[in-house]
Amino acid sequence: MQSDKRTFDCSYPPIERPFTGFEPAALQAYLDGELVETRNLVKSIVTRPEFRHFEGHDRHEYRRQVLVWLRTISDAGLGRWFLPPELGGQANLRQLLAVCEVLSFHDGSLLIKLGVQFGLFGGSIQQLGTEYHHRKYLPKAAACQLLGGFAMTEIGHGSNVQALETTAVYDSEHRDFIINSPSYSSGKTFIGNAAVDGRFMVVFAQLHVGADHHGVHAFVVPIRDENGQPLPGVKIEDNGLKLGLNGVDNGRIWFQNIRLPKTELLNRFAEVTDDGRYRSEIKSNNSRFFTMIGTLVNGRITMALAANGMAKSALTIAIRYAARRRQFGTGLQETLILDYPATQRRLMPLLANAYAFDFAVKRLVRIREQSRGGGTGTRSVESLAAGIKAFSTWSAMHTIQVCRESCGGEGYMFANRFAALKADADIFTTFEGDNTILMQLVAKNLLGELKDQLKEMNPGRVARFFVDQRLKALKKRFMSLTAANASLLNPEQQLDYFRFRESTLLLRAGGRFRRLTRHKAMDAYSAFIHLQTELLELAEAYAERQVLESFLEAVANVPEQTLQRPLRKLADLFALFHLEKHKAWFLENGFIGGRRAIAITNHVTRLSQEVRQDAVALVDAFGIPDQCLGAPIALG
């Protein structure tokens, strides 16, 4: 007998695409928006044969591959887009995001490498520097002739950036800065492009001029010569193997009294004059720090979008597989996985989330563009970006995991992409601001806004304000408890639930914070920590409300009639899924009764079942090229 030489038909069963009444292409056009050409150009590049997913296992080789990819993209002219208009570019956030979303479909390392080069390195020079820096660095950075990074995080300080240890001491005699890492823990770490490729770093350090300390400032510091050798006084270590993103060369950097010309301080918000005096329009170190950090909000928006892009890939793979894989059943054929209520319940709300974050990021970009130039809008944009980044990245991690599990053993095969998606997306919950810290930032801003509102009132009016709000809430509760069930599918009513939760949590936290700091004489930091879990809940409620608003806006503005129904259903599912998550809160606060609570759950189950019909069309509309998707179980 010979070894088995038969040839079998190895193809997967067809993906079943039921009639939906809308064209996935029309929905994709709505999602792609005006930047369809940008997207298509990037797609045309990353689907070339030389961009096929890296399958080796040597991280050094992977890094080299990603660098080649980055240069290919830059050579196609995309890098130049990120230059400011005065340098002949067309840098705008929308374009960066369109590029990044397509890359998030393809390879996480390339996405991050590009993000480091154009977003963090180029972006911080643009945001924190002035014309001298723009002209000196940006054209070369955009062409990838000069690779750089963003050296903020230190070994001892990741989240608490204000406490960085690296120093920049102004030497008035030589008119330069001395950059120094005084300790092991002051070493910059996890810095992308540091281990191998970067020649310049935007370094954040404590500025000292004479006897005065002015807080954290950013400097452009050379770290390698043209041959890639570390410069004297610069010590670089490779961060080594990571859980994911191994195509990015993260490293650690220590400086030993490097001398840096005075010009290399990024001086949009502060500078040292020729006669050696420190000058800034923003008087407090604290405000200046938050102004500088606040300009870096684009990174968070990019992460929110990229994480969602990865969730879209995971959903596309899992839903298409569920629409072709059968298991168990009594009829002629076994039952399609997608026809099980448990599958629908697991995957459909996460599909609704992916649409929700898509619209939320687009709305955030519009608000960001309107608020340019700072002013009162800055803080709210910062909150919005922080809240949506945290919400979206956490949701993406959860989505990818559920999708992996719903594909069973096939989901565990490297070829089917969940391995890379899980590993690469994981750190998104940490970088560009740890999610928990970002949610605290949101809560802090919300409390700050409430405080501003109360500041102009006298104590009597403040007390009345809280009483009024409680009465309003009571009235709302009464109205809600007596309202009909049908209203659960009314967008205004849904939003009302979300708003009620947010405002109640805000007023409570505000009241408690006030009592702690006034009557119990606690300092603000301690009071804040004391209320930490409540504040995180408030921030979550804020983010959810914002995302629902974005979704409802997107449904209202949909240009094509046929798209109304599927998007309306997804929005309902998003709203009710998150209401269900917080059912206990609404119940224990007397805003809904038991019957309403049960109705919410039944709605989620029913909507999941209804969305199942549209599910394959809805993931097709994400427009992820087969070459990016990769997973054999999802193609065909």
Added chain:
Amino acid sequence: MQSDKRTFDCSYPPIERPFTGFEPAALQAYLDGELVETRNLVKSIVTRPEFRHFEGHDRHEYRRQVLVWLRTISDAGLGRWFLPPELGGQANLRQLLAVCEVLSFHDGSLLIKLGVQFGLFGGSIQQLGTEYHHRKYLPKAAACQLLGGFAMTEIGHGSNVQALETTAVYDSEHRDFIINSPSYSSGKTFIGNAAVDGRFMVVFAQLHVGADHHGVHAFVVPIRDENGQPLPGVKIEDNGLKLGLNGVDNGRIWFQNIRLPKTELLNRFAEVTDDGRYRSEIKSNNSRFFTMIGTLVNGRITMALAANGMAKSALTIAIRYAARRRQFGTGLQETLILDYPATQRRLMPLLANAYAFDFAVKRLVRIREQSRGGGTGTRSVESLAAGIKAFSTWSAMHTIQVCRESCGGEGYMFANRFAALKADADIFTTFEGDNTILMQLVAKNLLGELKDQLKEMNPGRVARFFVDQRLKALKKRFMSLTAANASLLNPEQQLDYFRFRESTLLLRAGGRFRRLTRHKAMDAYSAFIHLQTELLELAEAYAERQVLESFLEAVANVPEQTLQRPLRKLADLFALFHLEKHKAWFLENGFIGGRRAIAITNHVTRLSQEVRQDAVALVDAFGIPDQCLGAPIALG
């Protein structure tokens, strides 16, 4: 200026270990139980220098390393332990589990490779075979002279094993079986030890004798010769790179009309007589199938334990790091991460889970041992193993992820172990039974037990039974609503909540199932699918109740007085954390009111704060050797 040559102190700050009033060693002794010598022996092996974690990136090299490790362990005599007593071994489940837990601290691939060899290959021969098979295969398998695997799953059928396509046709003329894979989808897949090392496989196939089909049976089939070459008629493919466990050689196998002697049917439950007739004490194909599958319950118990072992590693790393890492704050030092309420809230309930699953698995083993020999206890052991496996593996995945995030960027470094823990533990939710399918099995068994209870009643009594149960539930609700808050920390009261939830869900699902199948004439399968989400909820409630019972038993039996307090607190935290998760259900079913619901949440917060004091001692008591833990952030 020279390159930076300073030497800094690179050590981490000390791990802070506050006074707790108990000795971690005493608690460890309680956890280790009577098998401390087994554990210590395995620890003494896996902490040798040659067992240091694999750090290469070539999966073929990793596989070779794991094989060497397996042989080292087997050479130390551990393999012989797994032989049945009549062959001079001392095989017992406790010993296997003690070994597996220590291996789960060390390397997931070694754990699984050993599990495949001794648990699945050896274990299935032991459970499904008779003396002939035991003598022929087990001594060599125990000594790793004969490597084998367990070929059940097929490309087309992972969960629905009853529908396997591989055939075993009895040839009465030659007195042998012809094993055949009739299609691509009938190929065995994800089979451990198949791609490289295995020489024999326990193969599951549809048995046909003459014109009769008898369902799935197991056969010992040789697949490779002594030189490792596939035998004629056997086609083997490597499954390729996986998300994790890349030290295990999973593969696919197709058979082309292999002839197998009659003796190689594992014939404990069924055999083909010398005169070519099929004989089994179990008449129905269906019952026989479930009896055979039921004997394989040890694999699920092992997975529940191993997943929890990995969660213990993750918790040890995260909690020790949180007890040395400081960030933000206003005092002389920044605040310890572990002192943040958010950290406590995130990590402490998961620490309580890890203790809970430890006790639950131990209790499950005792129940399993008592039920040996089958009988009425079999179904309940099967449910228990399925429920705890699903609950524990899902919880482990969640725990590892939260721990990774709570270590921030450090958690993303490969050296700090979360990468391996996440990747290796991931598939535990799928193999040895997909968790969702297992939970359905639990629910099915529970419904079956209810049906048995009702079977002996006449229709009038059945109706009265449901009415009685509803009245009882109403009374319980009333008692609960009027009880004092203090009772939330009363174990009996906690258990009452868990039991009430489970029995209510069971009665409701049972009633609905009855109505669907009787009055609406739905077939049982369709009714089961129709109720799927409710049944999964029921199974979860069952598993939670079982685990809480185990925890309370373990607290009651603790030998040392000083351990009472910390374990009591952990049990409270476990109970209230899971009550909190289901608060909405208790509220909407009128079992608790809003104030009680809020009290539950406040208890979880307060208990998390109190357990924080014991946290480092509680993870120290897991007794994970530094060499296994590996993570630099957790040592010292």
